Amino acid sequence: MQKRSFIYQLLIVSVLLACFSNRAAAEASDKLWPVVKEAFFAKRTIADADFMKITGPRRAESGAQVPVTLTIDKSQTDADAIKNVYVIVDANPIPLAATYHLHEALGKLQLSTRIRLETDSFIHVVGETADGKLYVASTTIRASGGCGGAVDGDDTAIRAAAGKIKLQVESPVKFGDITPATFIIKHPMFTGLQRDLVSQGFKPAFYINKVNFTYNQQPLMDVDFGVGTSEDPYLRFDFIPAKPGLLEAKAEDNEGGKFSHELNIKN
Helix, strand or coil: HHHHHHHHHHHHHHHHCCCHHHHHHCCCCCCCHHHHHHCCCCCCCCCEEEEEEEEEEEEECCCECCCCCCEEEEEECCCCEEEEEEEEECCCCEEEEEEEEHHHCCCCCEEEEEECCCEEEEEEEEEEEECEEEEEEEEECCCCCCCCECCCCCHHHHHHHHCCCEEEEECCCCCCCCCCEEEEEEEECCCCCEEEECCCCECCCCCCEEEEECCCEEEEEEECCCEECCCCCCEEEECCCCCEEEEEEEEEECCCCCEEEEEEEEC
């Protein structure tokens, strides 16, 4: 999506969701999805998919840290492989939590992450093929307060720590076979909707917005994060290393900060 179009869509969604806010605050509402769908995928057909799933707790302990797992039972080498995945929290002020761009070395997608929920909501995962076909799966999760609220802490220290990356793979590695990798980056992921406890003003949005993963300089997965992703973004995903090499993660935040980490994978 182009930046201007994307911002315009978010404004539309925010305005239209206000019409349903009373219902959404009480429980997950299935009335929100048609509005969100039209804002992001206007006039496009979206088919239900039994090969794609999103799962999570029925009730999350914290709306700021909601674990979810995405699975797609199609290989990236299939002719009709899903190449883009959109994670949408219907009732969030900014519904698009993240977009994943997938590449062949991932095999079948198996990915766990953590998102924010402002209130009880349907979570939709929309998959897009290279030729533009769309598929959807969904779940509901009960949670609250994940996008707003108050934050405190030493802003200087928070910014100094931002960008520190942990990257690891399970061993022993079997080359040519599925290998789980775990990525965590330290970052407050301020949403722009949280109040500073000292000033009582809104904290400016400050978040990781891009992460690119490569193996031996070949793309694995490109991630566009939104503020619907939790503090200290976490990803656990499978990939298939063909031979020993270098796994790299390069991240960027919305203020232009750049961070990277690499891991040599050997026999």
